[in-house]
Amino acid sequence: MWDYSEKVMDHYRNPRNVGEIKDADAVGIAGSLTCGDQLKIYLKIKDNIVTDAKFQTFGCGSAVASSSILTEMIIGKTLDEVKKITNKDIADELGGLPPEKMHCSVMGYEALEDALKKYKEEGYIDLDELNNDNSSDIQKEKIICTCFQISENMIWDAIKQNNLKTVEEITNYTKAGGACGKCKEVIQDIINTYYNKEKSQNNILTPTQWILKVNNIIETQISPELQKDGGDIELVDVKDKAIYVKLKGRCSGCKNSTMTLKNFAEKILKDTLGSDITLVEVK
Amino acid sequence: MTKLIYLDNNATTKIDDKVLEAMMPYLKEEYANPSSMYDFSKKSSNAIKEARVKVRDLLNAKDEKEIIFTSCGSESANTAIKGALAYNKNQKHIITTKVEHPCVLNLYKQLEKQGYRVDYIGVNSNGVLDLEELNEAVDEDTALVSIMWANNETGVINPIEKISEIVKSKNKNTKLFVDAVQAAGKIPIDVQACGVDMLGISGHKFHAPKGIGALYVNSQTMITPLIVGGHQERGKRAGTENTPYIAGLGKAAELASEGLKYEETEVKRLRDKLETGILSRIYNARLNTGIAERVPNTSNIGFEYIEGELILLHLSDIGICASSGSACTSGSLEPSHVLRAMNVPFTAIHGSIRWSLSRFTTEDEIDYVIEKLPGIIEKVTSISPYQKELKALKELKTVNYAV
Ligand SMILES: Cc1ncc(COP(=O)(O)O)c(C=O)c1O
Ligand code: FES
Numbered sequence: 001m002w003d004y005s006e007k008v009m010d011h012y013r014n015p016r017n018v019g020e021i022k023d024a025d026a027v028g029i030a031g032s033l034t035c036g037d038q039l040k041i042y043l044k045i046k047d048n049i050v051t052d053a054k055f056q057t058f059g060c061g062s063a064v065a066s067s068s069i070l071t072e073m074i075i076g077k078t079l080d081e082v083k084k085i086t087n088k089d090i091a092d093e094l095g096g097l098p099p100e101k102m103h104c105s106v107m108g109y110e111a112l113e114d115a116l117k118k119y120k121e122e123g124y125i126d127l128d129e130l131n132n133d134n135s136s137d138i139q140k141e142k143i144i145c146t147c148f149q150i151s152e153n154m155i156w157d158a159i160k161q162n163n164l165k166t167v168e169e170i171t172n173y174t175k176a177g178g179a180c181g182k183c184k185e186v187i188q189d190i191i192n193t194y195y196n197k198e199k200s201q202n203n204i205l206t207p208t209q210w211i212l213k214v215n216n217i218i219e220t221q222i223s224p225e226l227q228k229d230g231g232d233i234e235l236v237d238v239k240d241k242a243i244y245v246k247l248k249g250r251c252s253g254c255k256n257s258t259m260t261l262k263n264f265a266e267k268i269l270k271d272t273l274g275s276d277i278t279l280v281e282v283k
Numbered sequence: 284m285t286k287l288i289y290l291d292n293n294a295t296t297k298i299d300d301k302v303l304e305a306m307m308p309y310l311k312e313e314y315a316n317p318s319s320m321y322d323f324s325k326k327s328s329n330a331i332k333e334a335r336v337k338v339r340d341l342l343n344a345k346d347e348k349e350i351i352f353t354s355c356g357s358e359s360a361n362t363a364i365k366g367a368l369a370y371n372k373n374q375k376h377i378i379t380t381k382v383e384h385p386c387v388l389n390l391y392k393q394l395e396k397q398g399y400r401v402d403y404i405g406v407n408s409n410g411v412l413d414l415e416e417l418n419e420a421v422d423e424d425t426a427l428v429s430i431m432w433a434n435n436e437t438g439v440i441n442p443i444e445k446i447s448e449i450v451k452s453k454n455k456n457t458k459l460f461v462d463a464v465q466a467a468g469k470i471p472i473d474v475q476a477c478g479v480d481m482l483g484i485s486g487h488k489f490h491a492p493k494g495i496g497a498l499y500v501n502s503q504t505m506i507t508p509l510i511v512g513g514h515q516e517r518g519k520r521a522g523t524e525n526t527p528y529i530a531g532l533g534k535a536a537e538l539a540s541e542g543l544k545y546e547e548t549e550v551k552r553l554r555d556k557l558e559t560g561i562l563s564r565i566y567n568a569r570l571n572t573g574i575a576e577r578v579p580n581t582s583n584i585g586f587e588y589i590e591g592e593l594i595l596l597h598l599s600d601i602g603i604c605a606s607s608g609s610a611c612t613s614g615s616l617e618p619s620h621v622l623r624a625m626n627v628p629f630t631a632i633h634g635s636i637r638w639s640l641s642r643f644t645t646e647d648e649i650d651y652v653i654e655k656l657p658g659i660i661e662k663v664t665s666i667s668p669y670q671k672e673l674k675a676l677k678e679l680k681t682v683n684y685a686v
Contacts, residue, residue, distance in 0.1 A: 012596060018666045033669070036590060036618060036633040040668040056668035058633075060592035064666065179617045 004061060005095035011065035016072055019054045028115025030107045035148055035175065037063045037104070041070070041111045045119060048079045055111075062094075062101040066108040069093050074112070083116060085109070086161045087173070102173040106158060144190070145176035145183040152190060159194050167191070211238045217272050218245070222265050233265065241277045243269060285602035288648045292488075293435050293465060293581060293639035294606055298531075299490040305534035306492075309527035317524050318515070327526045334533025338497050341536040342463075342482060343473040351498045351516045352529050356464040357386035358509070359483030359498040360429075362520065363460045364390055366506030367427055367481065368399075374426035374456075377401045380412060380441075381624040382434055387462055388620075391429075400424075409573035410439040410625050414449060421453035428459050432466035432482075436608055436621040436637055437572045438581025440470065447478030458504055464488055464496075468539035469546050469578040480504045486528070490641070491535035495528035542642055551579035553649050554640050558582045560653035565660050566680040567673060571627050571635060580640040583608070583622075585631030586660055587676060588669040594636060597659045603652055608635040630672070 021042035031038040037059030044052035053071040057064050070090055074082045087109035091097045097105055142152045158164055158173045167187050171177040177184045215235050226232050226249075236244040245265070266279040289297065308326070315324035317331055331352075339347040353359045364387070368377075379391055381403045391401045402420045405413050412430070421428070428450045433440050443461055450457050460481040463472055468489030474482055481504060486495040500506055500519070512521025562568050567587040586594060591607030598605060608619030617623075618632045627635065638652075664673060 012593065013600065015666060020670070029668075033588075033633075034629045038668055056666055056670070058588060058667050058669060059590050061596045063590075064593060 002061070002098050002101065004065075004098070007069075007093075007095040008062055008065040008097065011068040011094070012061040015055075015057075015064050015068040017054045017068065017075075018056065020056060021052060021054050024054075026115040026119035028111040028113065028118065030110035030114060031059070032149070033058065036060075037107060039063065039067050039107050039111045041067065041108075041115055043074075043115050043119070045079065050074045050077055050079070050082055059104065059107070060101070062097050062104040063107060065094055066090050066097075066104045067111075070108045070112060079116070079119075082112070085112065087158070088161050099169075099172045102162070103175045106154075106173050109161075110154070144186050145174075145179075147179035147183070148175040150174050150176035155187060155190050156194065159191060165191065165195075211235075214238050214243055214269070214273065217269060218265075221268050221272075225264070226260070231260075236282045242280055243277055244280045244282050246282045285600075288603045288651060290638045290640060290644065290648075290652070291604045291606050292641040292644075293438075293637065295487045295493060296490045296641055297643060298492050299535065299538060301538060302491050302531045302534045306527040306531040309530050313526070317526055318513075327524075330526055330530040330533070331524055334529045334536070337533040337536040337540075338484075341467065341472065341540050342484075342499050343475055344499050344501070345475060346502060348517065349499055349501055351500060351519045352524065352532070353483075353496045353498050353520060354494055354525075355496045356384075356462070356483055356485030356488070357496075359464075359485070359496045360384075360387050360460070360462055361390060362498055362509040363481040363483060363500065363506065364394075364427065364429060365509055366500075366519075367458050367460065367504065368394070369507035370505045371426055371456075371458075374424050375399050376422065376424040377427045377429065378404060378417065378420050378425060379429045380404045380406065380431065382406055382410065382436075382621045383429070383431055384435055384462060384464070387429060387431075404430075406439075406624050408625050408627075409575035410434060410437040410571070410621070411575050412441050412446075414442075414445065417446065418449050418453065421450055421457060423454060425450075425454050425457045428457055430459075430461060432461050432463040432472070433469065433578045433581075434621060435465045436619055437575070437583045437625075438465070438577035438639070439572055439575045440466070440577060443479060444477040451478060465578065465581075468535075468542065469580055471543055474499055474501065481506075486532045486535055489535050489539045491532045492528060495525060495532045497532065545642055546579045550640050550642060550644065553644055553646060554580055554582055554638075556646075557638060557640075557649045557652060558584070560649070561656060564653070564657045566677045567660070567664060569631055571622065571625065571631070582638045584636055584638070585622075585627060586634035586636065586664075587628075587630045588667045588673050589634045589660070589663045591634050591636055593663050594634065594659060597663065598656075601655055603655070605639075606637050608632065608637065630669075 021044055024042040025045040026043040028041045040056045042054045043050055053075050055067040055071050057067045073085060073093060087105040090108045091102060091105040144150055144152050144155060154174055155170055155176055158170060162173060164170055164173060167177055167184050170187050177187055218233060218235050223233050231247065231249040234246045234248055236246050261279055261281055269277055269279060309330060313326045315327045317324055317328035335347040335350050338350045344350060353362060375398060377391060377399055379387065379401060395401050404416050404420065430441055430446055432443055447459055450459055458480045461479050463482050464485045465488060466472055467484040480501055482499040484497050487493040508519050510521045515521055515524055561584055562570060569585045571583040571585050595605060595607050608622045622632045622635055667673065
C-alpha cells in the first residue's frame with residue numbers, strides 16, 4: 001500500500017474540476033493509454049488569466065490527485081505565474097508523493113506545458129523567452145526511452161527541477177528506464193552531462209559575472225553567519241581564482257580568524273564555486 | 284471501521300483456526316528439537332511425521348519420504364530448479380512459460396547469465412499454454428521443464444498430465460518441475476497420475492501461516508541441496524525443523540484435501556455469481572480469460588479505459604480487498620507480464636482486477652461487491668479522458684444485448 005498523504009487521498013476521493021471544457025482556449029495532453037496514464041487539461045484564458053480549468057485523467061490515485069490539485073493551483077492565476085509551476089510545486093502542494101509516484105506530478109506539469117505551448121502558438125507572446133537561458137535545450141526532443149516515449153528534454157527538465165542524481169530517481173520521476181531498462185546507460189550519460197555542464201558553467205562567465213557571483217555568495221551565505229558573532233567579511237578583489245577578502249568587526253582581531261576563513265568561508269566558496277579557488281586574507 | 288471483505292486469497296489467506304490450534308502446542312510447551320534422543324522430543328518428531336503424511340496425501344505422492352519441508356513456495360522452486368540442474372550438469376536447456384511467477388522467472392534470468400538456454404512458452408489470449416510450441420521446444424539438451432499448475436493472476440489451469448506426456452515422450456531424462464502454489468487446496472493434485480518429478484506448494488496460500496512450504500521430489504529424481512548443513516529432511520534441506528509451522532501445514536493440507544469438494548461447488552458458485560454480476564452490470568468490463576479452464580476461486584476482469592489502482596483505492600475505502608495487474612500497483616511501471624503475454628488490449632490491461640475467493644468467502648460479501656462495484660466503476664470512468672471511446676463501447680454492448 002502506498003503511503004499517500006491525507007491531501008492526496010482527499011483529491012482522488014473527491015477530485016475537483018473534473019470534466020471537459022467544450023470551448024477551451026487551450027488543451028494539453030500528457031501520457032498515453034499504453035503507458036497506463038493519460039492526463040488531459042482544458043483551460044479557459046482571458047486577458048492572460050486562467051479563468052477556468054478542468055481535467056480528465058486515466059491513471060492511479062496520485063495521477064488524479066496531481067491533476068485535481070493542479071487545476072486548483074492555476075485557476076485565477078496569470079499565465080506568467082502558471083508558467084512557473086513545476087512538477088515539484090504540484091507534489092509539494094499535495095503534501096508530497098511517494099518517490100515511485102513522482103512521475104504523476106511530472107505528468108501534470110507536462111500537460112500544463114503542452115497546453116501553454118499550444119496556446120502560445122495561437123498568438124500569446126512569451127516575454128520571458130528573450131532572457132531564457134536554456135532555450136537551446138528545448139531542441140532536445142530525441143526519444144531516449146522508447147518504452148515510455150520519454151525525450152531527452154523531459155529527462156533534462158526532471159533533473160533540473162528536482163535535482164535528480166541517479167537513474168533510479170529518473171525512473172521514479174519520468175518512468176524512463178522502468179521497463180526493459182535498455183535506456184539506462186543513456187540516462188546515466190544525460191545525468192553526467194547535466195552535472196558536468198553545471199560545473200563548467202563557472203568557466204564561461206564573463207569576469208564581471210564571476211565577481212558578482214563571488215560577491216553574492218559572500219553576502220548571502222558567509223557574511224550573515226559572521227555577523228551573528230559580531231564580525232563581518234568584505235570582498236576586496238577577485239583575480240581569476242584568487243579571492244581577496246577582509247575580515248571586519250570582531251573577526252579582524254580574533255585569533256581564530258584564520259580558522260574562520262579556512263574552515264568556514266573557504267569551504268563554502270569551494271563547495272559553490274569549485275575546489276580550485278583560493279581565499280586570501282587582506283589585513 | 285468498515286467490514287473487511289477479503290477477495291485477495293491468491294496473495295495470501297487467513298490462517299484457519301484449526302490450523303492455529305494444531306500449531307499451538309509446538310509454539311508453547313512442546314518445544315523440543317525433534318531430532319533429540321529423549322522422550323520429550325517424541326511429540327515434536329511425531330507431529331512432523333504426521334504432517335508429512337498429510338502433505339503426501341494432498342499431493343497423492345507414493346511415499347512421504349518424497350516430501351521436503353521448506354520455508355515458502357519460492358524456496359521450493361529454487362531448491363527444485365537449482366538442485367536438479369546442479370545434479371545434472373550436462374544438459375543446458377530449460378523450458379518454462381511466459382506467465383510463471385516472478386520467483387521462477389527471475390531465477391531463470393539468473394541462470395541465463397550462467398550460460399543456460401531458456402525457452403519461454405507463450406499462451407493464447409485466454410492464458411492457455413501453447414502445447415505445440417512446448418512440443419517443438421523439447422530436445423536432447425533439455426534438462427528441465429518448469430510449468431505452473433495454475434496461474435496466480437488468471438487462475439488458468441495447465442494440463443499437467445498432458446504436458447508430462449509430451450515432455451517425456453520427447454526426452455525421458457528431462458525433469459518436470461511444477462509450481463503448484465496456486466493449485467494446492469483449490470483443485471485435486473495427483474503427482475503420480477500426472478507424471479510430475481518435482482512440485483512445490485506454499486502454506487500461506489491455503490490457510491496455513493506464511494513462511495512454510497513443501498517440495499515434492501519423487502524417488503527417481505536426484506537434487507543437490509540448496510541449504511547445506513545438518514541431516515534434516517534426509518539431507519535435502521538443512522536446518523532444525525520448524526515444528527509448529529510444519530504441524531500447521533499438515534493440518535492445512537488435511538483441511539484442503541477435505542475441502543476440495545466445497546471449492547469445486549460452493550467457491551466456484553460464488554465466483555461465478557460475482558463474475559456474472561459484474562459482467563452483466565458494467566458495460567466496460569471484460570473477462571480476461573474467456574473460456575479457459577480455471578481454478579474455482581479466481582476471476583480476472585478488465586475494466587476498459589480506467590486504471591486499476593484507482594479502482595482498488597475506492598474499493599479499499601469500503602473495505603473490499605482485491606488486487607490489480609496494473610503498472611501502478613506493482614510499483615514496477617509495467618503492467619502484469621501475465622496479461623501482456625495474453626495480449627490483453629492496452630485499453631483493459633491497466634484496469635484489470637483479480638478477485639480471488641476462499642472457503643471463508645460468504646454470499647453476503649459477494650452480494651455487497653456486486654451492489655457497490657458499479658457505482659465505483661462509474662465514478663472512475665466519469666473522469667477518464669476516453670469518453671468518446673467509452674460511449675462507443677457502451678453502444679456496442681447495448682446492441683449486443685438487444686440481439
Ligand atoms: C504461482 C506462485 N508461485 C510461487 C509463489 C511464491 O510463494 P511464497 O510467497 O510462499 O514464496 C507464489 C506466491 O505469490 C505464487 O502465486
Ligand atoms: S527503453 Fe527505457 S525502459 Fe525500455
